[in-house]
Structures are given as structure tokens and as C-alpha cells.
Amino acid sequence: MGLLTLADHVHDIAENSVKAGAKNIVIEIKETSDYFWFSIEDDGPGIKNVEKVFDPFFTTRSKKVRKVGLGLSFLKQAAEMTDGYVEVKSKLGVGTKVLAKFNKKHIDCQPVGDLAITFFSLLLNQNVNFRILRCRNENCYEIETRTIKEYFGEIDSSKKMKMLKDLIYELEKDIKEE
Amino acid sequence: MPKIKSLEDLMKIKENTLKNVKMRELGKRGKIIVAMGTCGIAAGAKETLNAIVEALNESNIDDIAVVQSGCMGLCEVEPTVKVEIEGETPVVYGHVNPENAKKIVKKHILAGELVGELIVKQGKE
Ligand SMILES: Nc1ncnc2c1ncn2[C@@H]1O[C@H](COP(=O)(O)OP(=O)(O)OP(=O)(O)O)[C@@H](O)[C@H]1O
Ligand SMILES: [Mg+2]
Numbered sequence: 001m002g003l004l005t006l007a008d009h010v011h012d013i014a015e016n017s018v019k020a021g022a023k024n025i026v027i028e029i030k031e032t033s034d035y036f037w038f039s040i041e042d043d044g045p046g047i048k049n050v051e052k053v054f055d056p057f058f059t060t061r062s063k064k065v066r067k068v069g070l071g072l073s074f075l076k077q078a079a080e081m082t083d084g085y086v087e088v089k090s091k092l093g094v095g096t097k098v099l100a101k102f103n104k105k106h107i108d109c110q111p112v113g114d115l116a117i118t119f120f121s122l123l124l125n126q127n128v129n130f131r132i133l134r135c136r137n138e139n140c141y142e143i144e145t146r147t148i149k150e151y152f153g154e155i156d157s158s159k160k161m162k163m164l165k166d167l168i169y170e171l172e173k174d175i176k177e178e
Numbered sequence: 179m180p181k182i183k184s185l186e187d188l189m190k191i192k193e194n195t196l197k198n199v200k201m202r203e204l205g206k207r208g209k210i211i212v213a214m215g216t217c218g219i220a221a222g223a224k225e226t227l228n229a230i231v232e233a234l235n236e237s238n239i240d241d242i243a244v245v246q247s248g249c250m251g252l253c254e255v256e257p258t259v260k261v262e263i264e265g266e267t268p269v270v271y272g273h274v275n276p277e278n279a280k281k282i283v284k285k286h287i288l289a290g291e292l293v294g295e296l297i298v299k300q301g302k303e
Contacts (some may be wrong), residue, residue: 140182145184161234
């Protein structure tokens, strides 16, 4: 078992920021035909033992629920398989930044996967301010929690969820076609 | 020059459609909780969430909230979904792929019947 797509990794790392209690999370993704690079920066509490963070047995979650912390070690393994890298920078009381690069042309690179549903799922956490910048070659799109609140208010009905989801898919489709 | 399109631009174009959705604020009679921990994500919980949104929307159900939680500690049976309806015992369903998600919406949410074969846990803890 493991995370199967690059979108899953983005999701999982951003979920760490959400769970850590970050108020602001900035996600940047730059993709070309050669590489997939992302950066996820939060203003959460930071990580005390950054050097241990890739250890699959390092987790601060309740041991009743979770005995292992797999997210970051999955990411490291998957990125390094493509001759890419992962970097975690963290400062207690300031926040955490995770950067990763995957070489898409490498035979072991996982597929990009569904970024639209990843963003949608993250954006449903409306108590967190997200800023997402997603680029594919020269084309980018940007999504902010602030704008969603302005136009939708709370995403509290299936109509709104469906509409937000469709909008994100449309943005994603646009940068794929251009 | 990179071109940046924003969600805001797109929303401006669709402002009229958006106005209609914005109005109705209904009370909720329950919620569906999708576990979105690492094991949930690995097992396809995003596709499950997607299917739930589609199914609720298709059936015009607006009194059920959809929320996400961390790992529920039931990795072997992910994706898992918890259904909490007011005045009912909470139910956790396992192996909720998109097809099973639709079934849960149709049976449990719409018809008020449990989907017996998918239940992995019932009750508070
Ligand atoms: N953005 C962050 N802010 C603060 N702490 C973090 C952050 N990201 C990770 N951590 C810490 O690093 C630990 C390991 O993270 P990792 O994603 O590898 O595993 P996990 O989240 O504990 O479990 P899993 O991802 O398998 O559900 C976490 O338990 C948490 O203590
Ligand atoms: Mg994690």
C-alpha cells in the first residue's frame, strides 16, 4: 500500500499542515513535460524533530489511531525513485515548508493524478486560508479560500460543492489544453 | 509570459448562476464524514468524496453536510465513511469505493436504510 499519484502526495502533505492547525497554507505547483515540482508552506506550529520526519515510525498522532507516520516517508521514497528530492524546512512557532521535485521522464515516476479533486477536497477545510498556484508550462491558475468565501459563503450544500468542484475541474482542464 | 487565470475570473463569468446557489441556507439533519488520512487517500478516499458530492447533488439533498476527518484508525477497510444522522446511532462504513458511496447515499441518506454489508462499526466509539 502507498500513495499512488503525485496529487495524492500533494494532498497528504497539505493535510499534515491542516492537521497541525495551520491558519494559512500556500501550495505552489510547477509542472513541465520534464518535471513536477511542488511547495507547501504553512504557518503551523512547526516540527520539533525535523531530522526524524522521514522515519516511518515517527508520528505525533495518537498511538491509538496511528502507529506509524507514513506520509513524508512515502513522499521521500517516491521522489527519490525518480532522482528527485524532498526538502523539509521547519521553524518552531513559525511554520513548515515542504518542497519536492519529481522527474516525470523517469520510468519510476508516479502519474500526476487528479489535482482538481485534491484541491477541492483541501478547500472544503474552510477554516484554513488556502492560496493555490498551479502552473503547467506557461499556464497557471490561482485559487484562494478568500474568493470562495466571497462568492459562495460557506460551502455547506451539495449544490455549492458540486459547483466549486466543476469550477476547479474547468481551471485544470484549461491549462491542460492550452 | 505566464498567463494566470484565477478562480475569481471564472466566478465573475458565472456570477448569475452562483447567486442562485448562494441563497438557500438549510438546516442540517446530519453529516457524512470521509476519512482523509494517509491510508484513506491511498485507498482512494478522494474518489469517494467526489462520488458522494455527485450523488447528493443528483438527488437534490441539501440537508446533509459533508466533512472530512483524519485517519479513523481503520486502515484495512479504507476508504471509510461515517454517517451521523440526528437521533440515530452513528454508522461507519468500510470499503467505500465510488459505487458503494452512491449506494450509501441512495439507501441510508435517502431511504433511511442501513447498508448492512458495508458496516464496520456502529455506535459512538
Ligand atoms: N506541516 C506540519 N506541521 C507540523 N508538524 C508536521 C507537519 N508535517 C508533518 N508534521 C509532523 O511530522 C509527523 C510525521 O508526518 P507524516 O505525514 O510522515 O506522518 P503522520 O501524518 O503522522 O501519519 P500519516 O501521514 O501516515 O497519516 C507528524 O506526525 C507531525 O508530528
Ligand atoms: Mg501525514
